[in-house]
Amino acid sequence: MKMHKLLLLAVACTWAMGASAQWQWIDKDGRKVFSDRPPPQDIPEKSILKEPGGPRPARAAAPAAGGDAAGAPQGATAPAAAAAPKLAASSTKDRELEQKKAAAEAAEAAKAKAGQEKIARARAENCTRARQAKATFESGRIITQSNDKGERVFMDEAARNAEVKRIDGIIANDCKR
Template sequence: MKMHKLLLLAVACTWALGAAAQWQWIDKDGRKVFSDRPPPSDIPEKSILKQPSGAARTASLPANPPAAGDTPAPASAASQSQAGAKPAATGKDKELEEKKAQAEAAEAAKKKAEDEKVARAKTENCTRARQAKASLETGRPMMHNNAQGERVYMDEAARNAEIKRANEVIASDCAR
């Protein structure tokens, strides 16, 4: 009975060896790869560390093998079509691009609206500053509220300070 179990264990171990990776190579990123399939054709022979005994390296199998009735294309034509063709965009990529374009358009519209709002505010500030400057330059006595909230007549220094402030607003907000 012990011999039977030992034999069974030996057979199980040999089956496991058949499932082990038979190919070893170093990929383009410098990582060691173990596989039961041959490496891709872009891996140079010097990078192959181990291969099954008696097996010659062949090109990797295509992702979609041809059907029984199809005739395979020549290797040179297949490699040319793969090298020159870009991968087809999937539906998710199109949706992502559309959402990105919509977001960019919304951001541009928001920026344009903000710019228009700032332009209107500058125009209004310019108009008010010009009116205030014209009123101050008339020389008529003007009143303003002091720090205590009392109405007092504006002296010459206060008038010149207000004219200077109006000129600064005109310089910054009025288009020339």
């Protein structure tokens, strides 16, 4: 019985090693593909992200550009071939990060512009109200106010002049173009 368990354990370990022999590549649509089989021939070398450690089927038969096909062992080109997809993947990640950064900066700029437009609209509205109030005060009409007790009181000439001066300050500040 103990021998069967040991054999089962050996088979399970072998099976797990086969699962680690995975290929990874980016297909023509930009999706990451995982498979236990090599990618199709139309996938360029730079799109292959990961390959099993063993010899490469069909693709390894073609010599690399500038490589020594007869003298160099196949394992000697594997580190360089493995480094190229990593560089391609990191440059893709860098481009994605740059795009995200640019999008964030554009969103922040749009938010700042919207804030400035909101302030400009508020100033224009304040300018319009101040000009209307100044016209009312300069018309000579009787103006009333409420005091602390809530009683209606008529505005005298000194209070009227003080209010016109305050309104002129608002116009000077908000009506700049």
